[in-house]
Amino acid sequence: MSDTPYGSYGAGFVERVVEAADGVEATLDADAGAEQVAASLCAALFGDVLGHDPAAYELDGRVARVRDGDGAVAVTFAAVGRDAADAGAAVVAAFEAASDEPTARYVVAGGVDRLLVFERVGDGAVHVDDTDGDAGGDGVDRETVDGEDMRTVAGVTAVTHAEIPLARIVAAGRQGRLSQTLRPGQQLAVAKLTALRAGELSAVGAGDPDGTPTDREDDGTASEHEATDDGPGAIAETLRDRLDDLLAPAVEAAHARLVDDLDGYDDRAADLREEVRDARRGDGDETAAGPARRRLLAHECAHAGARALRAAYGTWVRGAGRTGFTPSENRRAFARVVAFQLVEEALLDRTLAGAGVLDATLTGDALGRLTAFADDVGVDRDAGDLFALARERRATVYDRRAPDLAGWALDDDGVREALSRTVDALDVALADLDGEPDPESDPDPNPTRAATAYDRLLSAADLPGVDTDPHGADRNPAAPDPLSDPLPDALLDAAGYLDSVAGADTAVGEPTDLGGDLLDPAVGDGRYLLAAAARLRSELADVDPAERLRAVRERLTGASPDPLACRVTETRLLLQLLDDYRAARQEGDGFTLDSLPVYRTDPLIRDEHDPAALAREDYDYVVGAPPATLRRDVADGPVADAYAGYETAYYTYDTSALYVERASEWLAENGTLALRVAGRFRDTRCGEKLRERLPQWYRLEELREVPGEAAGGTPVLLVARRFRRNEPFTDPEEYEPPTYGFTYAEGLDDEGVRRSSSRLTAEHWDWDADGDDDEIGI
Structure with missing residues (x-):
């Protein structure tokens, strides 16, 4: 006998339930009695998996009572010993215990082989002697009423909530990954146990024997819980x-x-x-090359998937700056990126359905109908075809700007099988939240819940190139907002973007006067654009939703060379806007949201191929946290050559300095710069050219050290206003900046001290935060 489970499990809810059952089975002797089984299952299931404090459940022999957060008994549980032929004795004991506990909502019974969960309804409605017999093999008769398995024992009437074959799922877990060995129905049965989790369990209220919502559930707690509790976590897991x-x-x-x-x-x-060229070299008759061209075209069509892979892979490697990694490292990382895009598509499909924008396509039911139809007409159709169809349908309501990195994979049999299982698993997760899966009703997540689920998935997906934690904070993916970061709002406040003062004189309903145009040239995971969009939408709360959407599209712009960063930002922004999109479509028949302005381009490369948005010179704000990539980590080639053309590309520069220089071209006169950059420019040789030029490009307002790391040192929040836009650069030895004061601080919450612009010289900016510069006349 072992004291550890035999299986190998993941961190998902279903996996943890099976692991707990495996552990109980492994630790109990073959002749363990009902009391031992009850104690082991209570500790492993209610304690370890469902999250109940040991003080919340009390054992009395084979019977246990579990209390909710208000201290009322919400569950009665009873067990049978390992040698029991069925769970009948446990069912009777659990129902008898429930008869003494009018607040018990769930009745749970079983052992190491099988677990039965019942949900209480109106007591006394059906009697045990009115039954059809022992169809369930638990020793207790039951009756089917309106399609539901219902029974009454000891005066307590309940319907079956879940029947979980513990022995079978443990055996499946020992054979391999549960995602491959458990059938969808078994996964769904286990997933239904989430109703018994500590954060979700509630007793039946007084005078509420039929399970209708209690006063506690009716006061708005239920809807708040749905949007913020573990529902998004279950989807993300x-x-x-x-x-x-x-x-x-x-x-x-x-x-x-x-x-x-x-x-x-x-x-x-x-x-x-070469055959085509040879044919054209003959007598000059172009038609002579026709057969060779047809052979070339047929060859290219036959290898379309491989060619699409090459294009997508090259786009990602170059855009994500992965040229310095080994091929095997890049292949593994690219596989995660592609897999993430596919699960994102599945979630977005169901979210658009939940928002009423588009009917759901990626469901188990739709896949079943597609394959059944294909079988009838003698063709092959599977999950890959369903994903392709879903893409076409989504394009009718929103055309993605981010490049497709995953289309090539939809023709692979292994990927198609994985997609089929993913669709089934998403059905199970949504059924856990919304009841039995029924794509024809409303099994899909609402936009708020979907946005939270997406953020949780993003925080736990370990994606290359999209740093969801650039500031060194110890984030918890299970937290309500795992990507929460105080810096975007602090940065926008410092920039004066749509703060209370800036918006005081602006009339609501005039979006062309709101906030000004804002550019984030290095979107990362999109947090700065999202914060700006939230402010802009708040300012326009009283205007038509279509006008709010138009303002976001016209006033906010993002860019990144990394296609994954562009996709993540575009998706998060789309999820934030879905409520407005739904309302706009309801108000205006046929309204369609145009592609959001998040461009895949390297904004540091100045050429004629830039999108028009990156060629502008009149932005009111340039904000964000550009990468601080060291010169040695920029691969030789066209990109390094383009970077070398910057005045601030000096010695062992980092790229955040180049973004400061490039922003001087994007900003209008008096426009605001607010960037998190590497602080090393203040006191190193590589920052000398930036120290010389920054006082001539900008009027500094704030220089604040912020948490995290950038280019091996402390990052700073640099806030400044563009000035002298049309004046030439002056020799630093001769230039004298106008006298003004700016704030120098150490930390986001530090009030800081005032410093004089006379300190902004080519010498090291190695001041501390003590004292002030009153004597210099600021």
Whole structure:
């Protein structure tokens, strides 16, 4: 006998339940009695998995009573010994205990082989002697009423909430990953135990024997709980587990197969192109090259997936700055990126349905109908085809600007199978929140819950290149807002973007006068654009939703060379705007939200290919936290050559200094710069050129050390206003800045001290926060 489980499990809810059951089975002797089984299941299930404090449940022999947060008995539980033939004795004992506890909402009974969960309804409605027999094998008769399995024992009437074959799911867990060995119905049965979690369990209120909402549930707590409690966490856990266990391995395997295909493709394509050239060299008749061209086209079509992979992979490697990593490291990282995009698509499909913008496509029911129809007409259709269809349908209501990195994978059999299991798992997670899955009613997450679930998924997905924690905070993915960060609001406050003073003289309903135009040239996970959008929408709370959407599109712009950063930012912004989008579509038939202005481009490269938004020179605000990549980490080539053209690209520079320089071109006169940059420019040789030029480009307002790390040192929040825009650069030895004061501080909450602009010289800015510069005349 072992004192540890035999299986290997993940961190999802279903996995933790199975692991707990495995542990109980492994630690109990074969002749363990009902009292031992009850004690073990209570500790493992109610304590470890469902999160109840030991003081919340009390054991009395084979029977236990579990109390909710208000101290009322919400669950009665009874167990049978390991040698019991069925769970009948436990069912009777649990119902008898419930008869003495009028507040008990759930009746739970079973042992190590099987667990039965019943939900109480109006007592005395059906009697045990009115039954159809022992169909359930638990020794207790029951009756089917209106399609529900209902029984009355000891005067307590209940319907079946879940039947969980513990022995079978433990055996499945010992065979391999649960995502592959458990059937969807078994996963759903286990997932229904979430109703018994400490944060969600509530007793039946006095005078409420039929389970209708109590006063406590009617006071608004229920709806608040739905949006903020563990519902989003359950969705995020489900999708993360499928990403880790199914999709990422399947995508990596598909990548490896197509790389082999590319080797043969390139050789044959080169031969065919040479045939085309040879045919054209003859008598000059273009038609002579026709057969060779057709062969080349057929070859390219036959290898379309491999070619699409090459394009997507190259786009990601270059944009994410991964040229310095090994091919194997990049393949693994790219697999996670592609897998993340696919689970994001599944969540977004169901979220658009929940918002009433589009009917759900990616559901288990839809997949079943598609495959059944395909079988009838003799064609092959599967989850890959369903994803392709869902993409086409979503494009009718919102056309993504972010590049597609995953389309090539939809033709791979392994990826298709993983997608099928992901769709089933999402059905289970949503059924856990909304009841039995019924895509024809409303099983889909509302926008608020979906946005929270997406943020939780993002915080736990371990994605390369999108740093959800750039400031060194110890974030908890299970927290209500795992991506919470005080810096975006602090930065926007310092910039004066839509603060109470800036907005005081602006008339509501005139979006063209609100806030000014704002650019975040390095969106990362989108937190700065989201904070700005929230302020802009708040200022426009009284105008039509279509006008709010238009203002966000016209006033806010983001950019990044990393396609994943662009996708994440665009998705988070879209989820924030879904309520407005739904309302706008209801008010105006046929209203469609145009692509949000988040551009995949390297904003530091000045060329004619820039989108028009990045060629502007009249932004009112440039904000964000640009990367502080050291010169040695910028791969040689066109990008490094473009960066070298900056005045501030000096010695061992970091790229955050280049963003300060580039912002001087984007900002209008008196426009505001508010960037989190590497603080090393203040006192190192590499920052000398920036120290010389910054006082001539900007009027400094604030220099504040902030938490985290950038380029090996402390980052700073740099807030300044553009001035002298049309004046030439002056020799630093001769330039004298106008006399003014700015704030120097150490920390977000530090009031700081006033410093004089006379300190802004090419020498090191190595001041401390003691004293002030009153004597210098500021």
